[in-house]
Amino acid sequence: MDKKNRKSRRVLGILIMALPVALFVLSLNVGSYSIPAGDMGKTLLSLVVPSLRQDVPQVHRDIVLHIRLPRLLLALAAGASLAVSGAALQALFRNPLVNEYILGLSSGSAFGAALSLVFLGRSFPPQPAAFVFAMVAVMAVLLIAGRPESGLVSLLLTGVIVSAFFSALLMLVEFFASPYALQSLFYWLMGNLALAGWRDLALALPLMAAGLTLLILLRWRMNVLSMSDEEARAAGADVRREKWLVILAATLVTAAATSVAGIIGWLGLIVPHLVRMAVGADNRIVIPLSAALGASFLLAADTVTRSLTSIEIPVGIFTSLIGIPIFLALLKKSKKVWL
Amino acid sequence: MSLQVRSLAYSNKNFTLRLDALEFAAGRLTGIVGPNGAGKTTLLKCLGVLLPLERKSVFLDGRDLAAMPAAHRARRLSYVPQEHVPTFSYTVRDFVLTGRAAHLGLFALPAARDAAAVEEALEFVGLRPFAGRPYVQLSSGERRLVLIARALAQDADVLLLDEPTTFLDPRHEVEVLGFIKRLTRERRITVLVTLHNLDMAVKYSDALVFLKEGRVHAAGPPEEVLSESLLEDVYDIPMRIVHCDGHKLIVR
Numbered sequence: 001m002d003k004k005n006r007k008s009r010r011v012l013g014i015l016i017m018a019l020p021v022a023l024f025v026l027s028l029n030v031g032s033y034s035i036p037a038g039d040m041g042k043t044l045l046s047l048v049v050p051s052l053r054q055d056v057p058q059v060h061r062d063i064v065l066h067i068r069l070p071r072l073l074l075a076l077a078a079g080a081s082l083a084v085s086g087a088a089l090q091a092l093f094r095n096p097l098v099n100e101y102i103l104g105l106s107s108g109s110a111f112g113a114a115l116s117l118v119f120l121g122r123s124f125p126p127q128p129a130a131f132v133f134a135m136v137a138v139m140a141v142l143l144i145a146g147r148p149e150s151g152l153v154s155l156l157l158t159g160v161i162v163s164a165f166f167s168a169l170l171m172l173v174e175f176f177a178s179p180y181a182l183q184s185l186f187y188w189l190m191g192n193l194a195l196a197g198w199r200d201l202a203l204a205l206p207l208m209a210a211g212l213t214l215l216i217l218l219r220w221r222m223n224v225l226s227m228s229d230e231e232a233r234a235a236g237a238d239v240r241r242e243k244w245l246v247i248l249a250a251t252l253v254t255a256a257a258t259s260v261a262g263i264i265g266w267l268g269l270i271v272p273h274l275v276r277m278a279v280g281a282d283n284r285i286v287i288p289l290s291a292a293l294g295a296s297f298l299l300a301a302d303t304v305t306r307s308l309t310s311i312e313i314p315v316g317i318f319t320s321l322i323g324i325p326i327f328l329a330l331l332k333k334s335k336k337v338w339l
Numbered sequence: 340m341s342l343q344v345r346s347l348a349y350s351n352k353n354f355t356l357r358l359d360a361l362e363f364a365a366g367r368l369t370g371i372v373g374p375n376g377a378g379k380t381t382l383l384k385c386l387g388v389l390l391p392l393e394r395k396s397v398f399l400d401g402r403d404l405a406a407m408p409a410a411h412r413a414r415r416l417s418y419v420p421q422e423h424v425p426t427f428s429y430t431v432r433d434f435v436l437t438g439r440a441a442h443l444g445l446f447a448l449p450a451a452r453d454a455a456a457v458e459e460a461l462e463f464v465g466l467r468p469f470a471g472r473p474y475v476q477l478s479s480g481e482r483r484l485v486l487i488a489r490a491l492a493q494d495a496d497v498l499l500l501d502e503p504t505t506f507l508d509p510r511h512e513v514e515v516l517g518f519i520k521r522l523t524r525e526r527r528i529t530v531l532v533t534l535h536n537l538d539m540a541v542k543y544s545d546a547l548v549f550l551k552e553g554r555v556h557a558a559g560p561p562e563e564v565l566s567e568s569l570l571e572d573v574y575d576i577p578m579r580i581v582h583c584d585g586h587k588l589i590v591r
Binding site: 006091094095096217218219220221223224226227228230231232233234235236237238242245276280281282284 | 384387388389409410411412413414417418420423424426427428429430433436437438439440441442443445446447448449471489493
């Protein structure tokens with residue numbers, strides 16, 4: 001029974017890891033302009049084999065390399081980032097309901113990025129300001145709520161308060177923004193992958209990759225840190241230092257993702273939940289599978305929203321609309337809040 | 340490994356713990372007893388450096404405990420809390436594996452060596468068949484044993500246990516204390532354990548430390564220190580010591 005169970009979990013794990021690759025290939029071929037599969041292959045190959053370039057129509061190259069590819073990469077990276085930072089923060093705060101939204105990370109980085117966009121212009125990368133204000137928000141939450149082990153309610157309540165504060169600041173920024181800036185700000189804030197080009201990704205992708213690598217490397221340590229501070233310390237962990245490292249990495253990926261893709265809610269809560277339900281609580285498995293499932297989830301959601309209707313619905317709205325029912329169903333099914 | 344207190348002081352708002360020279364002999368089981376609020380758990384947490392410990396107050400084989408790096412210290416000394424409040428549903432095996440943190444770098448994953456230490460620790464407490472089960476599904480007696488197994492997997496030679504038998508029925512109480520006693524005999528582990536049940540403390544301990552109001556009232560082997568007048572001094576109620584089948588029983 002135990003062995004059979006473990007085997008089916010392994011199969012499930014491999015399937016989840018393969019999912020983003022399959023969805024990537026599928027989504028690359030989906031779009032308002034249809035490109036035959038053979039041409040698609042040639043276009044991609046022309047990236048690495050320059051001699052193929054003359055065989056490929058310029059339109060194909062433009063669509064694939066400058067529209068679809070950056071958008072798909074952003075969906076994969078942002079999805080993985082939000083899901084992994086959610087899983088990491090849940091382990092760290094010993095609280096399966098914590099996510100980047102509740103800790104004020106999302107609203108902090110949204111405010112920072114908006115501030116940068118409105119007052120420093122589009123040519124200045126918004127990531128530094130997003131990161132700084134995300135750190136300010138999470139530090140404010142931790143300072144007001146007290147120690148991480150102080151109860152769930154105080155943490156959630158503080159998160160709501162800090163998020164509300166940053167939302168007000170964001171509205172202030174919007175108030176001072178020019179109508180043109182306001183419009184792009186508005187679309188971006190709703191969670192939108194359509195606006196990103198290579199120029200925006202040049203900084204955001206490496207930042208997400210760096211933070212994700214750090215979090216994936218720390219994955220077993222999260223098991224240790226998810227015990228009480230006292231137990232983790234007795235086991236030999238330098239609890240303060242290691243917790244800050246995880247918080248910094250989680251803030252970095254959330255800020256980088258939010259600054260280019262806007263606020264994409266619920267991913268960091270639902271994806272780790274689904275993974276834990278499927279394969280158990282061990283973060284050695286939960287973290288990589290959350291990355292794969294989060295990437296798949298956002299990519300699929302984006303592909304659906306951009307191909308379903310002629311007017312593109314921002315993907316952030318879509319993830320919230322389907323995320324909340326999924327979360328409620330999970331809650332009802334598990335009969336308790338955590339798994 | 341001998342654990343030596345030279346002079347230990349800890350105080351918070353309404354409590355002060357102050358100990359002068361006290362030595363816990365290697366490979367012995369020392370029971371720490373005393374009334375509620377006497378400072379038993381505080382003493383244990385100070386020795387485990389879970390509460391701030393001043394330098395040059397406690398020495399492990401001549402080395403200053405407060406000056407040792409956390410991972411270094413954890414390889415020599417492990418601590419078993421009274422209980423673990425579970426949040427995530429780890430399997431018993433993954434749970435015990437967290438005890439290996441001191442032997443692994445920050446970015447390292449547990450290797451075969453660590454898995455072997457876990458299996459061995461579970462074997463010792465007789466919970467190997469439970470390795471794949473979720474910790475949250477275990478009974479409180481089994482949970483105590485898993486906590487002990489985690490400390491064993493840590494592979495330290497000093498073990499601090501905070502009231503490992505509270506809320507256990509008599510059978511599990513004897514079982515847990517039996518395992519702890521075996522650790523001192525079979526592995527020469529130095530064990531310090533806080534206990535509420537005086538009969539059990541007398542029966543299992545090689546040495547007893549009586550704490551009262553943050554001070555050591557008496558310390559030594561049970562047969563030397565235990566007396567009716569001491570018990571009345573420490574607990575403020577009259578008690579009698581009755582000999583029965585070669586055991587000392589304490590009657591209130």
